[in-house]
Amino acid sequence: MQIPYTTTARPDTGVYNAKLGVWFFLASEVMLFGGLFSSYIFLRIGAPVWPGELGGEMYVRAHDILNVPLATLNTMVLIASSVTMVMSWASLMMKRFDRYRLYMGATVAFGFVFLIIKAFEYGSKFEHGLFPSESNFLAIYFTMTGLHALHVIGGIIVNAYFLGPGAKMWKTNPQQFTNRIEVAGLYWHFVDLVWIFLFPTIYLL
């Protein structure tokens, strides 16, 4: 069966189906991360000191525990990956498949760089015995950044598919392929957007 409205807009919604579907999915993601942000606020306003005591020392600012320079670098990496993602879509719109491959390759690479930096960050916490079970602060830090990292992994898998085997569609149905890259981009930008809020609230405040 042919999936309807993959390239043309559905008359009643005015958009192709995949776009509305991905926006619905992102709406559910907003509630998922929103629930965690609510929990974070709840834990924080209930704590007399935040981040509080860790390893016998009292901390009053998160940036005394977390590695802000690494997180800042990761913020830049994700922002850059959002730019390359939107550029890969723009390249397809300009019928430049060669440039698409370049930009999409860069997006996937930036995703990996983000995860490698995150792994260093986690590794250094574990080395110092800072595990999620140590405090509410570490629990919410690992839960939120961990869930975000899982989303980055999901995005890398999708983008790598569209860079590799999924790219065959460019030859058979370029419009549908361009739309697929647009909605994959919506997801990737959302992941960037979550980090834009995670970075200051968890690391800097």
Next chain:
Amino acid sequence: MNEAALTDPAVHVDAAHAEEIKKHVRVYLIVFGALAVLTVVTVAVAYLNLPIVAAVIVALIIASVKAGLVAAYFMHLVSEKKVIYWTLGLTAAFLAAMFIIFIAAYYDQDGNPDAEAVPRILDVELFEPEWEGRFVA
């Protein structure tokens, strides 16, 4: 451009379209610059050690501007269809409701976030918990 391209209206449309996308690309690069600058500003402000309320307000304003730029330009929300705006409006309403419920629950319990604390809507005389030794394992 060859002769066929000059006479074929489809090619004209394509060329105009490509020009339009090139304009978009310039905007994307400007947004990239703005996001990078705002990231540096957020970090710089954090090291000023402002009072916590001021720090939260400044950080959230900067994060909202950054998120707005990403949503508006990278996610194309500046020129989207009504159905997407309605979907997002509804999501925002539910998100706000969730935040309000959490905060209301906190204040309802006199600022004690413990799950066992008695909600104020109940008869406090009857349900007044004995805090002394309550959490000793």
